[in-house]
Amino acid sequence: MIVTSGLTLFGIGLGAAGILGIASKLLYVKEDPRISLIEDNLPGANCGGCGFPGCSGAAAAIVAGKAPASVCIVADADTSKAVAGIMGQKVIEREPELAIRDCTGGIRAENSFHYEGALDCRAAHQLYGGSKTCPEGCLGLGSCVRACPFNAIHMSPDGLPVIDPEECKACGNCVDACPRGVITVSGMSAHLLHLNQTTDCLAPCRQKCPGQINIPKYIQQIKEGDFDGAVMTIKERNPLLITCGRVCPRPCETECRRQFVDDPVGINMLKRFVADRELRSGKHLTIPCAQDTGRKVAIIGGGPAGLSCAYFLRRLGHSPTIFEAMPKLGGQIRYGIPEYRLPKADLDWEIQGILDLGVTAKLNTKFGVDFTIESLKKEGYETFFLGIGAWQASGMYAEGEDLGGVMGGIEFLTAHALGQKPEVGKHVIVVGGGNTAIDAARTCIRLGAKVTLMYRRTRAEMPANMEEIIGAEEEGVDFKFLAAPARVVGDENDRATHLEYYEMELGEPDDSGRRRPIKKEGSEALMSADLIIPAIGQKPDLSCLYEDGDEKTCQFETTRWQTIVADEKTFETIIPGVFTAGDVYTGPDLVISAIGDGRKAARSMHYFMQQGDIPIPETMQTEMIPYTLFKEIDQVERQNRAIMPHLCHGDDRNCSFNEVEGALSQEEALAESNRCLQCGLICYDKNNTFDDRSLIGDAFKR
Incomplete structure (x- = not known):
C-alpha cells in the first residue's frame, strides 16, 4: 500500500514536471535584459516615491516607456544619465526642486473653534475649512509630515511644517497631502514665473508692491543678518534694487500694518541698505540662470521695463538682445532722474550685472529707422518686447509756448544728462507738480538759477514724492501755488x-479725487523768466510705429493717450508674439511698476515660445484682499522709525550734484528690520520688542 502510494505520487510529480517543461517551452517570456541593468543602477531604496512598486517596478516601467530615465527621486543626476545610457537616451538636466511652505501663520493664526476630530489636516479641512481663522493658512496637524517617505518634514514649535532641503526629494507627497495648498514643489524658474495669487500668504505690503517682491521674507533675512539672502530674494522680482532703493515712492509702505501702531516700516530704506552693501562690495552676487534654450528674443527699449524683461528672460534660459536708441541703457532712470538722486556710476554697475548674465545690448539703434520687427524676424528673433517709454513732453496749451526759451521738463533733464548744458539764466519758472517738475527745479537750483515752481493746485495736492517736495523747499525753490499758465x-x-498766468481757486473734486482748479477771472499777472520749463506730463512718441510717417499704417492698436493697447493679463499686443509694458503701455508711471510689468511680460513671452498658450491663474491677485486690511493691531510696542541719513547739507547741496541721501548703517537696518511685524494674510507678530545688544551682536557674528 505504501509502495503503491509512493509510486502514484512519483508519477503525478513526474507528469507535472513534464507538463511544466512543455509549458515553459510554449509560454516562455524572455525578460528584457535592460530591466536588470537599470535595476542594478538604481539605489535599491524601494521607497515607492516614484509611484511604482519598488526599484524593479520602476526599471520595468522605464523599459516599457511608462517612466523617464529620471523617475527615481532618490537617485542623483549620474544615476539618471546611466539609466538613460542603457536606454539609448540623452538626459537634459532639469533644475533642482524642493518642497516650499508658503505660510507664516502657525500658532499666530487664532482658532475659530476647537477641533476634536482626527488629527489630520484633510479631515479638519472638511469641517468648515478647519479651525484656523486664516482661510488659506496651515492647519498645523502634520498630514504633510506623515505623507513624507523621507523624514524631510517636521512640525516646529510654531505650528508650521519645516522642510529639510538636504532630505527633501521633491516627490510631491506633501503637496498631495495638504488640503490648503500651503506646500508646493518648485525650482528657480517656477519662482520667477509665479504670479501673486489670493491663495498665497500675502502681507498687505506684498499685495501693494507693483513688483510683487516678497517683502516680509527679505526683511526677516536682514533681521537674521543674512544680507546676501535678502538681495537674492529681492532679485527674484526686481533686478534694479539699487535704483529703486533711491527713487521708489514706496507704495508698499502705505499698506504697512505697522502704521496703525506708530509709523510704517522703512521698507525701501532696508532695500537700499542691502543693495548698497552689495554695491560697495564691488562684486555682484552670482545669479543662477536656467539652461540655454537657444531662443532669440528682441527687447526694444532699454529702460526699466526692457531691462527687467531682458533680465528675467535670460534667467529663464533665453537669449535677449536689447535695442536702445540712446547712447546708454537705463531710459528715463538715466536721462530723467538727476545725479543727486541716482548717481549714474551706481546705475552703470547695476545694469552691468544684468548684461553679465548674457544679455546683449545694441546702443544708438533706433526702432523704425535702423530696424523693424520684420527685419528682426529675418534674423531669427522669435518674440519681441516693445518698451520705448514716454519721452514726449505734454504742452501747457498756452499761447506762445513754441517760443525760444521754453523747454519741456523731460527734454531739459535729458539734455542736462547728456552734458549739453542748457542755458538756464538767472530766473527759471517750472510749471507742474510732479516728480519731473521737482527734478527740473532742483537741477536748475544747482545750475545757479533762482527757481519758481508754479502749480495750479495747493501743496497738499502735489503728486510728487513728499521727500522731493521738502528737498526742493530746503534748497530754495519758491512755490507759486494756485496759479496756471495763460500765455508765454x-x-x-x-x-x-515772461509767463502770464492766472490765479486759481479749488472747486469740487474731479475724477482723480483732487479738487478741480478754477480760473479767477481778471487775475492775470506776469512773471519774468529766462527759461520756462513745462513739466505737466509726458506721453509716448509713437512715430517709430508708423510707416513713412503715416499714422494710418500703424500695425498696433493705440489709445488717445498715445499708449499701445495690450492684453492686461498677458501684455501681448494685437500682433501675436509682440508684447509691451512700461510707460508706452501705462503712460508715465512708477519705476517699480515698469519693472514688475516687465517681468510679467517676460513670463508671457517664455510661455508663448515654450508652449504657445499663456496660462493665467484663476486666483491671480490684482486688488488688495479686503479681509487682510484690518487696522486693530494689539500688543505691539511702539518703536521709532529709522531716519534716512543725508550726505549733503546746506549750501553743499545747492552747488553740486553729489547724492543727497545715504543708506542706513548696519545697526540702524537691524533695528528697523525688527520693527517689521512679519505679517501674513491676517497674522502678525505680537509682543514685538527689540534688544539692541543681543540682536545686533548675533547679526555681527554672521
Whole structure:
C-alpha cells in the first residue's frame, strides 16, 4: 500500500514536471535584459516615491516607456544619465526642486473653534475649512509630515511644517497631502514665473508692491543678518534694487500694518541698505540662470521695463538682445532722474550685472529707422518686447509756448544728462507738480538759477514724492501755488521773457479725487523768466510705429493717450508674439511698476515660445484682499522709525550734484528690520520688542 502510494505520487510529480517543461517551452517570456541593468543602477531604496512598486517596478516601467530615465527621486543626476545610457537616451538636466511652505501663520493664526476630530489636516479641512481663522493658512496637524517617505518634514514649535532641503526629494507627497495648498514643489524658474495669487500668504505690503517682491521674507533675512539672502530674494522680482532703493515712492509702505501702531516700516530704506552693501562690495552676487534654450528674443527699449524683461528672460534660459536708441541703457532712470538722486556710476554697475548674465545690448539703434520687427524676424528673433517709454513732453496749451526759451521738463533733464548744458539764466519758472517738475527745479537750483515752481493746485495736492517736495523747499525753490499758465510773452527775437498766468481757486473734486482748479477771472499777472520749463506730463512718441510717417499704417492698436493697447493679463499686443509694458503701455508711471510689468511680460513671452498658450491663474491677485486690511493691531510696542541719513547739507547741496541721501548703517537696518511685524494674510507678530545688544551682536557674528 505504501509502495503503491509512493509510486502514484512519483508519477503525478513526474507528469507535472513534464507538463511544466512543455509549458515553459510554449509560454516562455524572455525578460528584457535592460530591466536588470537599470535595476542594478538604481539605489535599491524601494521607497515607492516614484509611484511604482519598488526599484524593479520602476526599471520595468522605464523599459516599457511608462517612466523617464529620471523617475527615481532618490537617485542623483549620474544615476539618471546611466539609466538613460542603457536606454539609448540623452538626459537634459532639469533644475533642482524642493518642497516650499508658503505660510507664516502657525500658532499666530487664532482658532475659530476647537477641533476634536482626527488629527489630520484633510479631515479638519472638511469641517468648515478647519479651525484656523486664516482661510488659506496651515492647519498645523502634520498630514504633510506623515505623507513624507523621507523624514524631510517636521512640525516646529510654531505650528508650521519645516522642510529639510538636504532630505527633501521633491516627490510631491506633501503637496498631495495638504488640503490648503500651503506646500508646493518648485525650482528657480517656477519662482520667477509665479504670479501673486489670493491663495498665497500675502502681507498687505506684498499685495501693494507693483513688483510683487516678497517683502516680509527679505526683511526677516536682514533681521537674521543674512544680507546676501535678502538681495537674492529681492532679485527674484526686481533686478534694479539699487535704483529703486533711491527713487521708489514706496507704495508698499502705505499698506504697512505697522502704521496703525506708530509709523510704517522703512521698507525701501532696508532695500537700499542691502543693495548698497552689495554695491560697495564691488562684486555682484552670482545669479543662477536656467539652461540655454537657444531662443532669440528682441527687447526694444532699454529702460526699466526692457531691462527687467531682458533680465528675467535670460534667467529663464533665453537669449535677449536689447535695442536702445540712446547712447546708454537705463531710459528715463538715466536721462530723467538727476545725479543727486541716482548717481549714474551706481546705475552703470547695476545694469552691468544684468548684461553679465548674457544679455546683449545694441546702443544708438533706433526702432523704425535702423530696424523693424520684420527685419528682426529675418534674423531669427522669435518674440519681441516693445518698451520705448514716454519721452514726449505734454504742452501747457498756452499761447506762445513754441517760443525760444521754453523747454519741456523731460527734454531739459535729458539734455542736462547728456552734458549739453542748457542755458538756464538767472530766473527759471517750472510749471507742474510732479516728480519731473521737482527734478527740473532742483537741477536748475544747482545750475545757479533762482527757481519758481508754479502749480495750479495747493501743496497738499502735489503728486510728487513728499521727500522731493521738502528737498526742493530746503534748497530754495519758491512755490507759486494756485496759479496756471495763460500765455508765454516773448521779445522781438521770439524768445520768452515772461509767463502770464492766472490765479486759481479749488472747486469740487474731479475724477482723480483732487479738487478741480478754477480760473479767477481778471487775475492775470506776469512773471519774468529766462527759461520756462513745462513739466505737466509726458506721453509716448509713437512715430517709430508708423510707416513713412503715416499714422494710418500703424500695425498696433493705440489709445488717445498715445499708449499701445495690450492684453492686461498677458501684455501681448494685437500682433501675436509682440508684447509691451512700461510707460508706452501705462503712460508715465512708477519705476517699480515698469519693472514688475516687465517681468510679467517676460513670463508671457517664455510661455508663448515654450508652449504657445499663456496660462493665467484663476486666483491671480490684482486688488488688495479686503479681509487682510484690518487696522486693530494689539500688543505691539511702539518703536521709532529709522531716519534716512543725508550726505549733503546746506549750501553743499545747492552747488553740486553729489547724492543727497545715504543708506542706513548696519545697526540702524537691524533695528528697523525688527520693527517689521512679519505679517501674513491676517497674522502678525505680537509682543514685538527689540534688544539692541543681543540682536545686533548675533547679526555681527554672521
